Amino acid sequence: MTLSVSGLSVSSLVRDVSFEIGAGERVGLIGESGSGKSLTALSIMGLLPDELRASGSVRLGDRELLGMSEKDLSRLRGDELAMVFQEPMTALNPAMRVGRQVTEPGRIHGRRHRAEDLLSSVGLADTARAYPHQLSGGQRQRVVLAMALANEPSLLICDEPTTALDVTVQAQILTLIKAALSRESALLFITHDLAVVASVCERVLVMLDGEIVEAGSTREVLTSPKHEYTRKLLAASDLEARR
Numbered sequence: 001m002t003l004s005v006s007g008l009s010v011s012s013l014v015r016d017v018s019f020e021i022g023a024g025e026r027v028g029l030i031g032e033s034g035s036g037k038s039l040t041a042l043s044i045m046g047l048l049p050d051e052l053r054a055s056g057s058v059r060l061g062d063r064e065l066l067g068m069s070e071k072d073l074s075r076l077r078g079d080e081l082a083m084v085f086q087e088p089m090t091a092l093n094p095a096m097r098v099g100r101q102v103t104e105p106g107r108i109h110g111r112r113h114r115a116e117d118l119l120s121s122v123g124l125a126d127t128a129r130a131y132p133h134q135l136s137g138g139q140r141q142r143v144v145l146a147m148a149l150a151n152e153p154s155l156l157i158c159d160e161p162t163t164a165l166d167v168t169v170q171a172q173i174l175t176l177i178k179a180a181l182s183r184e185s186a187l188l189f190i191t192h193d194l195a196v197v198a199s200v201c202e203r204v205l206v207m208l209d210g211e212i213v214e215a216g217s218t219r220e221v222l223t224s225p226k227h228e229y230t231r232k233l234l235a236a237s238d239l240e241a242r243r
């Protein structure tokens, strides 16, 4: 299923943003802090804070998501639309065992999953009876990922999912996202880290001051950037050094 974002604006914070992500495509969204990446993601999910309004169009397949009722949107979230945030505890209930939490998106949407199966798929066999605080940050993010992927979403949005984790654990989570995401799922991956984009995404969008200033294949954008800002981002990264 294709995600089509067209002329999306959020107050003056996000302006006239347009892009498409086809089934199975992995697209990175990069740009400095405050450039509007998270607001773009939250608009797609229908999770903007009350004081902000999105205009334009966000379509998933043939359904328009902007202006959809909260009831209909909540049916899509955790099912066809899933999102993983930087801090896993925002998505986890500290008082519920992870085995129960991980099966919740399935239960809500009328599907039965075995907690052990979902947890094993993210390398966490035997943790079903643990509470979130008994797991490491990386393990908690795996639980969140298992929840997000349980219903094989058409679109997974990751907003800096590895920023709070140390480098080794970051690499494990990225490998897991690539391996666990179904072939049909579209991915929008928000990150500051160009090396992460290079490893996960085939296309990339570059955002500056609320607008997309460059878009193209990851190879094109990272090897011959057209926009001055992308060139600066590349110069400031240690991407070359890591290759």
Ligand SMILES: Nc1ncnc2c1ncn2[C@@H]1O[C@H](COP(=O)(O)OP(=O)(O)OP(=O)(O)O)[C@@H](O)[C@H]1O
Residues within 6 Å of the ligand: 013, 031, 032, 033, 034, 035, 036, 037, 038, 039, 040, 049, 051, 052
């Ligand atoms: N509820 C809000 N009300 C007013 N302005 C907001 C609100 N939320 C975010 N902003 C502003 O909108 C702009 C874009 O924010 P956004 O969180 O999308 O940036 P970002 O690119 O995701 O940054 P980061 O990488 O730091 O997460 C910022 O200037 C931010 O201060």
